[in-house]
Amino acid sequence: xxxxxxxxxxxASILSIATLGLNLQWGISGQFNAxxxxxxxxxGYTLAxxxxxxxERLLVxxxxxxxxxxxxxxxxxxxxxxxxGLATLRLRSDYLAIATFGVGSAIQLLANNLEPLTGGSRGxxxxxRPFEALGAVGFAWAYAAIVLTLLAxxxxxxxxxxxxxxxxxxxxxxxxxxxxxALGKNVVRLRLSSFVLGSVLMGLSGALYAGFVGTTSPSxxxxxxxxxxxxxxxxxxxxxxxxxxxxxxxxxGLWTLSGAFIGLLLPPRWQAxxxxxxxxxxxxxxxxxxxxxxxxLLGARRAA
Amino acid sequence: xxxxxxxxxxAAASLLVLASGQAAAQxxxxxLGGVLALTGAQGAIxxxxxxxxxxxVDQVNKAGGVKGCQVEFVVRDDTSQPSVGLDAARFxxxxxxxxxxxxxxxxxxxxxxxxxxxxxxxIPTVACCAVTPALTKLAEEGKTGGYFFRTxxxxxxxxxVHATTAIDKGYKKPVIMYINNDFGNGVAPDTKRAIEKLGGxxxxxxxxxxxxxxxxxxxxxALAMNPDALILIGLSQDGTAVLRDWFALGGTQNVILxxxxxxxxxxxxxxxxxxxxxxxxxxxxASGPSADAFSRDFQAAYNRPAVGPGLQTMYDAAAVTLLAxxxxxxxxxxxxxxxLRAVQDPQGxxxxxxxxxLKKGLDALKAGKKIRYVGATGPFTFDKNGDxxxxxxxxxxxxxxxxxxxxxxxxxxxxxxxxVGL
Numbered sequence: 001x002x003x004x005x006x007x008x009x010x011x012a013s014i015l016s017i018a019t020l021g022l023n024l025q026w027g028i029s030g031q032f033n034a035x036x037x038x039x040x041x042x043x044g045y046t047l048a049x050x051x052x053x054x055x056e057r058l059l060v061x062x063x064x065x066x067x068x069x070x071x072x073x074x075x076x077x078x079x080x081x082x083x084x085g086l087a088t089l090r091l092r093s094d095y096l097a098i099a100t101f102g103v104g105s106a107i108q109l110l111a112n113n114l115e116p117l118t119g120g121s122r123g124x125x126x127x128x129r130p131f132e133a134l135g136a137v138g139f140a141w142a143y144a145a146i147v148l149t150l151l152a153x154x155x156x157x158x159x160x161x162x163x164x165x166x167x168x169x170x171x172x173x174x175x176x177x178x179x180x181x182a183l184g185k186n187v188v189r190l191r192l193s194s195f196v197l198g199s200v201l202m203g204l205s206g207a208l209y210a211g212f213v214g215t216t217s218p219s220x221x222x223x224x225x226x227x228x229x230x231x232x233x234x235x236x237x238x239x240x241x242x243x244x245x246x247x248x249x250x251x252x253g254l255w256t257l258s259g260a261f262i263g264l265l266l267p268p269r270w271q272a273x274x275x276x277x278x279x280x281x282x283x284x285x286x287x288x289x290x291x292x293x294x295x296x297l298l299g300a301r302r303a304a
Numbered sequence: 305x306x307x308x309x310x311x312x313x314x315a316a317a318s319l320l321v322l323a324s325g326q327a328a329a330q331x332x333x334x335x336l337g338g339v340l341a342l343t344g345a346q347g348a349i350x351x352x353x354x355x356x357x358x359x360x361v362d363q364v365n366k367a368g369g370v371k372g373c374q375v376e377f378v379v380r381d382d383t384s385q386p387s388v389g390l391d392a393a394r395f396x397x398x399x400x401x402x403x404x405x406x407x408x409x410x411x412x413x414x415x416x417x418x419x420x421x422x423x424x425x426x427i428p429t430v431a432c433c434a435v436t437p438a439l440t441k442l443a444e445e446g447k448t449g450g451y452f453f454r455t456x457x458x459x460x461x462x463x464x465v466h467a468t469t470a471i472d473k474g475y476k477k478p479v480i481m482y483i484n485n486d487f488g489n490g491v492a493p494d495t496k497r498a499i500e501k502l503g504g505x506x507x508x509x510x511x512x513x514x515x516x517x518x519x520x521x522x523x524x525x526a527l528a529m530n531p532d533a534l535i536l537i538g539l540s541q542d543g544t545a546v547l548r549d550w551f552a553l554g555g556t557q558n559v560i561l562x563x564x565x566x567x568x569x570x571x572x573x574x575x576x577x578x579x580x581x582x583x584x585x586x587x588x589x590a591s592g593p594s595a596d597a598f599s600r601d602f603q604a605a606y607n608r609p610a611v612g613p614g615l616q617t618m619y620d621a622a623a624v625t626l627l628a629x630x631x632x633x634x635x636x637x638x639x640x641x642x643x644l645r646a647v648q649d650p651q652g653x654x655x656x657x658x659x660x661x662l663k664k665g666l667d668a669l670k671a672g673k674k675i676r677y678v679g680a681t682g683p684f685t686f687d688k689n690g691d692x693x694x695x696x697x698x699x700x701x702x703x704x705x706x707x708x709x710x711x712x713x714x715x716x717x718x719x720x721x722x723x724v725g726l
Contacts, residue, residue, distance in 0.1 A: 001398065004394055004399045112485075113484070122436060122437060122486060122489070122490075123411075125415055136425065213390060213416050214419045214420060215420075217438075220385075220386045220416075222385070225385075257395075259380050260392075260395050260399070263378060274379070274380075278381055
């Protein structure tokens with residue numbers, strides 16, 4: 001039981017970091033990123049590629065330590081976000097959403113095809129995990145500690161940013177970009193900075209997950225992940241960092257644990273339908289949240 | 305906040321109930337976990353696969369159960385998403401204390417579950433459907449600890465038959481054209497290696513991209529290598545297009561096709577007169593009393609024919625695992641892992657599927673006898689990597705019809721595998 005709880009907290013915390021990134025982009029800065037999964041993938045693949053032990057099949061054989069590869073994954077996701085941000089500078093709302101969705105899918109396809117770099121469709125297996133010498137239990141505790149520390153750091157930094165002048169301008173820009181520009185704010189730079197920072201958090205999340213499970217493959221980075229992160233943010237309350245984290249734990253818990261409960265409650269004859277019921281339940285909670293509490297569990301002041 | 309509290313209390317309460325329920329139910333009775341894609345992209349095939357697994361468990365229970373207990377089979381949905389599948393596997397192992405896991409449809413899920421649950425927690429895992437070669441490689445590197453098995457023949461089987469056929473036909477310099485995806489990359493390099501191990505050679509390898517309107521440039525590249533035959537590893541649509549360009553540009557009629565092109569539509573669209581010397585490969589359907597009994601029982605239990613991917617392999621995954629649990633001296637990972645091989649003893653008493661077959665197996669094991677399980681997929685044996693090799697066939701086109709030219713039994717396939725030693 002304890003080992004499962006630890007596992008659940010680790011995964012939910014890793015996902016929370018991505019949700020925090022989306023909250024920065026959407027909840028605070030008002031940029032609709034529908035390609036979350038692309039930046040998660042870049043982070044995950046950077047860590048995997050740089051830390052994989054040398055094999056003849058792979059182009060990059062650096063076998064870097066975990067911490068270095070983790071730092072590098074922040075750099076690559078920042079670089080990718082800067083490129084995407086510059087390319088989509090003139091796009092707003094739904095146009096930005098479509099463009100970023102395309103970018104997310106393109107990154108997944110690149111991972112699927114750049115075989116010498118990413119292992120192609122087979123993915124990369126056997127990414128060295130830190131603290132593996134501590135055994136299964138020690139690894140679980142140590143990794144959970146790292147993830148929770150990083151989550152706390154990200155949260156603290158984002159809270160500080162949110163209440164800084166920079167955060168205030170971001171929120172003002174979310175409400176009315178023209179007014180901001182008229183007041184002499186550099187809208188382009190502001191948009192880019194929050195987009196890049198948010199994407200770096202998504203990259204960090206992807207890198208932490210890859211380091212945790214020790215494998216990565218293109219099938220992990222389907223658009224469903226983007227949808228899940230969005231659902232977590234909406235349920236938790238867009239605009240609130242605490243809400244982003246709470247929403248992640250609630251939605252991920254619902255997504256995974258509902259299956260277990262349905263399995264326990266249903267008579268054996270109906271077990272084969274458990275999967276369908278699970279989907280219905282998840283959808284129901286999302287719809288109910290939107291109907292009864294549109295601002296989310298811990299929503300910010302702004303009404304949708 | 306109030307919503308959070310309202311959610312949190314029942315959630316915590318039910319978690320406690322769950323935990324205590326687990327503690328109470330946890331004697332030394334075997335528990336089998338299933339991780340399957342019941343919804344999502346692979347949901348359409350996953351549900352029926354789960355039924356096939358359940359049939360095996362029900363029949364074992366009707367045959368008296370394992371170690372004096374009725375086996376509990378807990379199936380969890382991975383929603384076709386690897387991270388959800390990993391969570392399900394962790395929950396099965398950590399909270400519900402299953403002794404083994406069967407299922408695994410998607411390769412991404414299989415990778416995560418094997419790497420993060422089966423190996424560190426020593427949980428024998430028998431996949432019904434995931435064919436990814438990455439797991440064979442992991443096993444070769446000794447990183448699975450021998451805890452990973454699968455009942456579905458891997459792509460390697462098809463590579464062996466491609467190679468054997470090329471050698472048998474006397475092709476000296478075939479060119480291998482293959483689709484550049486997981487499937488093509490899983491078969492083509494092994495085909496080349498197998499041909500070389502069997503003493504032949506290839507003119508070259510030409511990968512091509514999916515969904516192209518024309519493959520002229522790829523075909524020209526292949527023809528420039530001066531091949532005396534073509535081995536084509538593609539899907540039916542792109543395969544048809546490649547063949548049309550191949551014959552249009554004057555390529556030889558000595559072609560060996562993959563099972564994806566074993567269809568009348570392909571023959572018609574390419575033109576039968578070009579395919580008079582063509583042969584193809586395919587998995588041979590298992591035949592014999594075990595396979596028939598499974599088909600009959602499945603039809604009776606679910607009122608639908610046992611047709612579709614993964615049904616036979618899932619039944620065998622569940623059945624062989626339960627037999628292994630009975631054979632294992634203790635219900636722990638290493639014992640069950642070793643027993644999975646022991647219930648396939650070539651010298652053992654042959655036992656089949658269905659309540660009768662499984663009862664015969666369970667009784668023999670209880671009496672301390674050795675058994676050889678022959679499943680819905682026919683006789684099979686796990687190799688050193690936990691993979692299986694299945695029976696195959698070679699087909700050809702005769703008078704506009706697809707007919708079987710020769711078949712390879714499981715034993716012949718094993719002999720070829722040994723000779724090639726991939």
